Amino acid sequence: MKDPILFHFDFSSPYGYLASEKIEALARRYDRSVDWRPILLGVVFRQTGAAPLTQIPLKGDYARRDMLRSARFHDIANFRFPSKFPIATQAPARMVLWTKRNDPPRTAAVVHALYRAFFAEDHDISDPEIAADAVARIGLDRATLRAAVDDPALKDALRHACEEATAAGVFGSPYIVVDGEPFWGLDRLDQVERWLATDGF
Amino acid sequence: MKDPILFHFDFSSPYGYLASEKIEALARRYDRSVDWRPILLGVVFRQTGAAPLTQIPLKGDYARRDMLRSARFHDIANFRFPSKFPIATQAPARMVLWTKRNDPPRTAAVVHALYRAFFAEDHDISDPEIAADAVARIGLDRATLRAAVDDPALKDALRHACEEATAAGVFGSPYIVVDGEPFWGLDRLDQVERWLATDGF
DSSP, X not given: OOOOEEEEEOTTOHHHHHHHTTHHHHHHHTTOOEEEEEOOHXXXXXXXXXXXXXXXXXXXXXXXXXXXXXXXXXXXXXXXXXXXXXXXXXXXXXXXXHHHHHOGGGHHHHHHHHHHHHHTTOOOTTSHXXXXXXXXXXXXXXXXXXXXXXOHHHHHHHHHHHHHHHHTTOOSSSEEEETTEEEESGGGHHHHHHHHHHTOO | OOOOEEEEEOTTXXXXXXXXXXXXXXXXXXXXXXXXXXXXXXXXXXXHTXXXXXXXXXXXXXXXXXXXXXXXXXXXXXOOOOSSOSOOOXXXXXXXXXXXXXXXXXXXXXXXHHHHHHHTTOOOTTSHHHHHHHHHTTTXXXXXXXXXXXXXXXXXXXXXXXXXXXXXXXOSSSEEEETTEEEESGGGHHHHHHHHXXXXX
């Protein structure tokens, strides 16, 4: 099997959510796995001076419309714009890092459970209790995952992941890397697919 | 024939150039024409606080790579990143406005001549003399077009076009409107096409 596709994302990123619903099927078609890499865009934005898209004049109004339309375009029927947005995403990010360390085969399921809780069910997963509820529903141990949010080792791991991502040039979500080639945004999935199909173009 | 597709663009926008090379064929497939609408992104950016993409840390390096890859993806072989970038675009924008008023059937040809001069031939079309050379090569009267750059009526028209665009929510390039539905970016051409094919989705 070839190298995994690196999928960097923030749990507060709508386009990250939409791409997370498409990337596995795409990867599978080309015999690839997905390496899920939660990051905190707030940390990255300190480098680039960017602001959350929906808070920018003009662009913000367009972005909300485009997110809903892009969900329809990509047949992701369950997308709803959350009532609280953006949110802090340390809690769900640390839960993913816990899973990668302790129960790696369930990583994708944990990402989907948390992302869908926020973008399909409007649950505020910035709250560790609510995030823990989401992963408990798919069968993980609630108390263990709730404790992971406050684990200093996982706090360190997330900080390190953000530093590593920024050092590698990651500045947005989703930010996808295939064999060293970076692709930013849901709207690059078509180029990701051609890259996988042709080994670069 | 249905309403034209509104194509807002800045002559200094690489993704605007790439989209300008695709939009007419797309429009034709759905029995549409293109209404070419040059704007000045500098004026718009004052509203949104945006900066030229290539000047943003991290994002700038990615953007240059993505522009070249996107040109290959869309089979636009002649794209070169200009040696001087970004540039002021009053001169070519006013030439387009002159053409829309005085020789409307040639508008598309003038847009392409100017855009290709900058993004395929690396000619600095911010210079009115160089822009006039570009349109003279496709048979327009050089002196007339050169004079258009300094015509107070066309200066007013461009100012008005920018105000109108900003009031309508335009914040980037290309910014395409189909029957009132806005699409921002080269990477929305796929959604534009589906919108045209299905009368909205």
